[in-house]
Amino acid sequence: NKVGPAGLRAVPGRFLSSGGAMNVFNRDMKKRQKQRVAALKDGHQYDYLRNEVGSRVADRVYDIARTFPLALDIGGGKSHIAEHLNKDVVQSLVLTDVSQQNLCRQTEIPTRCIVVDEEFLPFKENTFDLVGSPESHSPAVCAQIQQVLKPDGVFIGAMVGGETLYELRCSLQLAESEREGGFSAHISPFTAVTDLGNLLGGAGFSMLTVDVDEVQVHYPGMMEVMTDLQGMGESNCAWNRRSLLHRDTMLAAAAVYREMYGNQDGSVPATFEILYMIGWKPHESQAKPAKRGSATASFGDLSKISRPTNAGRS
Numbered sequence: 441n442k443v444g445p446a447g448l449r450a451v452p453g454r455f456l457s458s459g460g461a462m463n464v465f466n467r468d469m470k471k472r473q474k475q476r477v478a479a480l481k482d483g484h485q486y487d488y489l490r491n492e493v494g495s496r497v498a499d500r501v502y503d504i505a506r507t508f509p510l511a512l513d514i515g516g517g518k519s520h521i522a523e524h525l526n527k528d529v530v531q532s533l534v535l536t537d538v539s540q541q542n543l544c545r546q547t548e549i550p551t552r553c554i555v556v557d558e559e560f561l562p563f564k565e566n567t568f569d570l571v572g573s574p575e576s577h578s579p580a581v582c583a584q585i586q587q588v589l590k591p592d593g594v595f596i597g598a599m600v601g602g603e604t605l606y607e608l609r610c611s612l613q614l615a616e617s618e619r620e621g622g623f624s625a626h627i628s629p630f631t632a633v634t635d636l637g638n639l640l641g642g643a644g645f646s647m648l649t650v651d652v653d654e655v656q657v658h659y660p661g662m663m664e665v666m667t668d669l670q671g672m673g674e675s676n677c678a679w680n681r682r683s684l685l686h687r688d689t690m691l692a693a694a695a696v697y698r699e700m701y702g703n704q705d706g707s708v709p710a711t712f713e714i715l716y717m718i719g720w721k722p723h724e725s726q727a728k729p730a731k732r733g734s735a736t737a738s739f740g741d742l743s744k745i746s747r748p749t750n751a752g753r754s
Contacts, residue, residue, distance in 0.1 A: 486671035493598050494520030508570040514558050515575035517542030563588045573597040582643035592723035601713035602632040607701045615693035645719025653714045658707040662694040665710045
């Protein structure tokens with residue numbers, strides 16, 4: 441085993457980032473998943489969730505009353521966000537993805553497509569007016585996004601939250617515990633909404649906005665849920681994943697899923713919690729909080745304010 445910074449011992453394959461945080465995901469496996477999905481002839485049929493999330497990210501771009509001369513879309517190779525925007529809002533776009541096959545321009549906006557690993561953004565500081573992304577990112581990537589934004593530039597992103605696929609996770613855990621005497625992680629860990637403030641604030645963003653939405657999709661059964669997750673390129677890629685799940689455990693989990701969460705029409709729901717975040721790169725023109733102790737009134741004085749009487753009312 442190699443010894444990392446400050447004498448911390450790193451497990452082989454699980455390295456420490458420059459910020460000292462453990463890398464939870466196997467980046468090479470995630471790249472292979474995306475490349476495999478990009479090669480699928482029918483891959484478009486698995487884009488429904490990303491298209492929906494992309495449209496909701498685009499709605500948040502429209503909510504900002506300004507035009508963005510140059511925007512960056514990270515990890516949105518099939519234009520999931522850009523296809524919902526127009527050149528009146530975004531005048532020029534750089535579209536990136538880790539897979540060349542995934543890069544597909546489907547927008548009226550003048551666009552340059554680049555193969556980029558989002559962990560290593562090759563752009564200069566203060567380049568973009570807007571950065572959008574439908575992908576989850578590490579603190580190191582958020583810090584790079586903040587750097588490539590111009591002052592008063594905005595980052596609008598979306599990622600899956602901690603309550604995503606709770607039906608599938610619970611069914612697998614119950615079935616595996618009953619059949620095998622314990623359970624392992626079969627779904628990648630997700631971000632809790634309470635962590636987003638620290639994620640963006642730690643990267644140097646200001647005027648943070650976070651909101652939560654749920655998208656529920658109905659499937660014929662649990663197997664179809666897992667098939668679509670694989671088709672989306674969202675199979676578990678955590679280092680501590682267990683690669684094998686026994687057939688009888690899978691069948692038991694499917695039965696538990698249907699019994700606990702099944703609909704009257706025989707379908708089963710899968711819930712995706714989507715976290716949306718907006719952060720601005722600091723600029724002197726932005727509103728700033730008042731200095732501590734500068735208030736001229738106290739909340740404690742509110743009780744002393746007399747209420748209006750009915751005198752004089754007709």
